[in-house]
Amino acid sequence: MPPEALPAREQLLDLVLIQFSNLRWAWTSMVLTGVLMPVLMTLSFGAMADRGSDDVTAVLCGSVVLSLMFQNQNNVASNFAYMKAMGTLDFLATLPVRRHLLVVATVAAFFALSLPSVVVTAALGALVLGVPLSLSPWAVLVLPLCALPLAGIGAIVGITARTPEAAGSVSVLVSLVLVFLGPVLIPASRLPGWVLATSHLSPATYAASAVRQVLAGPVTARLALDLAVLAGVCALSLWWVGARLPWRQG
Amino acid sequence: MTPAYSVEDLVLTYPGQDRPAVDAVSFTIAEGEVFGLLGDNGAGKSTVVRQLVTLLRPTSGRVALFGVDVATDPGLVSRKVGYMPQSSAALNRLTAAESVYFAAHLRGLSRRDARRERDELLGLWGVDEVAGRSSARLSGGQRRLLQLAVAMAGRRPVLILDEPTNDLDPVRRKHVWSVLRQRNAELGTTIVLVTHDAVEAEKAIQRVGILRRGRFTAIGTPAELRRGIEGSLRVELAFPPGDPPALPAGVTPREAGEGRWLLLLDHADAGALVARLDPATTDIRLSSTTLEDLYLHYAA
Structure with a gap:
């Protein structure tokens, strides 16, 4: 008689492998578009900024945030909406699998898929815009913490939207609002006061600040606040999506 | 003996609907029995089944699996039941081999046993030749057979199969009923079949419930119904x-x-x-x- 369920770590490993296996058929195009969008943003916004100024650093770091946060959010939203529409969520719910592990596995798989985009954007941006990179070891913590909160929001969008198409539209809308309502691509000094005031509510603001510190330096005490906010939003969004995921009903 | 399933006064009304989709349905399924749920499209068959596997919460009523109320332990179903949903796209884009392997492993088999079961089940259902192909690229019939293999993975004591012979040609339909009869006879697996193909189902079903507009109009062995x-x-x-x-x-x-x-x-x-x-x-x-x-x- 086989055991009835696997330990959590083995469940997680299987779920990550399942997601990677699903992604293998489309990973090249996903990586390519994931790289192109932030690189084009870097080049186009960078062309309008003065070389050697804080503006180009903001453009470069903002583009890295785009790779990490919004690409993940949109991909995760589409994936959950697709799994819901196709009955995959129902099928997985009938296996002895914890729902939170499915969320973490999905987000982790898409995070891994976004890393090439981060590396290419940072390297190419530094080369073309002449931004001196000063990579901090804190990047190991900052990069996943930037990706996870919005991936969680993407998952919420995916499971609550009626169709995959609706999920895609809502997710893009959320991305646009969060990118332009804060100092993500555009430095804080160039934003109007009301945008700066509202930007404190956006996780993208804290992500941009954290990325700026760990990629271009210097790392300051502000990083602790950024990480705390990102960790808080991450925990909240992942808990929320886990609780809202259509799953076995008690 | 405790029945495999015991369902009492099950009612489910979807939000915004006046009429319940399932209306005061009660039945038991004995351990080792092959039970068929028959009914027209929209009769409530899948809605009943989705409550049996806890994918839908009943508006009222009780579902017990081996004597335990599934509402108090929703994980019980995942540990005891192999479920085949009606949608054949549920396996996403995994290959046929991966679909069976992951289902077997997640249901608690060791990796080695899961690989062995994967090979056995792919062979049993005749989809071993497409083992490395994405399930999204299989024909409708191949996907249905793969779903049966996935439902059987992990050797659960109960199998719930929603329209198992949809998309299958007559030869393969015959094979499905033959394998299910064999599984039931050799392992004592309790099997719940949802179908509207009464002619084919007769070859496997021991007891049947006929649903119409969310209510049973008859339930019993074919001899009792006659x-x-x-x-x-x-x-x-x-x-x-x-x-x-x-x-x-x-x-x-x-x-x-x-x-x-x-x-x-x-x-x-x-x-x-x-x-x-x-x-x-x-x-x-x-x-x-x-x-x-x-x-x-x-x-x-």
Whole structure:
């Protein structure tokens, strides 16, 4: 008689492998578009900024945030909406699998898929815009913490939207609002006061600040606040999506 | 003995609907039994099944699996039941081999045993030749067979199969019923089948519930259901088109094609019909009423 369920770590490993296996058929195009969008943003916004100024650093770091946060959010939203529409969520719910592990596995798989985009954007941006990179070891913590909160929001969008198409539209809308309502691509000094005031509510603001510190330096005490906010939003969004995921009903 | 499933007064009303999709349904399924849920499209079959596997929460009523209320332990179903959903796209884009392997491993088999079971089940269902192909690229029939393999992975004591023979050709349908009968006989697996294919299902089903508009109109063994209708003999008559034979008073035939009638008669009426059979009748066949006859009678 086989055991009835696997330990959590083995469940997680299987779920990550399942997601990677699903992604293998489309990973090249996903990586390519994931790289192109932030690189084009870097080049186009960078062309309008003065070389050697804080503006180009903001453009470069903002583009890295785009790779990490919004690409993940949109991909995760589409994936959950697709799994819901196709009955995959129902099928997985009938296996002895914890729902939170499915969320973490999905987000982790898409995070891994976004890393090439981060590396290419940072390297190419530094080369073309002449931004001196000063990579901090804190990047190991900052990069996943930037990706996870919005991936969680993407998952919420995916499971609550009626169709995959609706999920895609809502997710893009959320991305646009969060990118332009804060100092993500555009430095804080160039934003109007009301945008700066509202930007404190956006996780993208804290992500941009954290990325700026760990990629271009210097790392300051502000990083602790950024990480705390990102960790808080991450925990909240992942808990929320886990609780809202259509799953076995008690 | 504790039944595999015990369902009491199950009611489910979807939000915004006045009429319940499932209305006060009660039944038990004995351990080791093959139970069929029959009904027209929209009769509530899948809604009942989705409550059995806790994908839907009943508006009221109780579902117990091996004596335990599934509402108090929703994980119980995942540990005891292999479920095959109606949607054949549920496996996403995993290959056939990965689909079975991951299901077996997540259901608690060691990686080695999961690989062994994967190979056995792919062979059993005849999809081993497409083991490395994405399930999204399989034909409808191959995907259905793969879903059966996935549902069986992990050797659960209960199998719930929603429309297992959809998309399958007659040869493969026959194979499905044969494998399910064998599984039930050899391992004592309790099997719940949702189908509207009464002709095929008769080969495997031991007891049946016929649903109509969310309620059971009949439930029991085919023999018990036969006793509940007037005619227990099925008579098929063939005659020259436009020249039908005379029938006993009060008997209404069902058209079964041009120049063909299907009658459900009791023994006396069947005897009388045969005794004064019109010479123009070109063919007559007598048999017991089939599950399809019962289905058509009770679902009407």
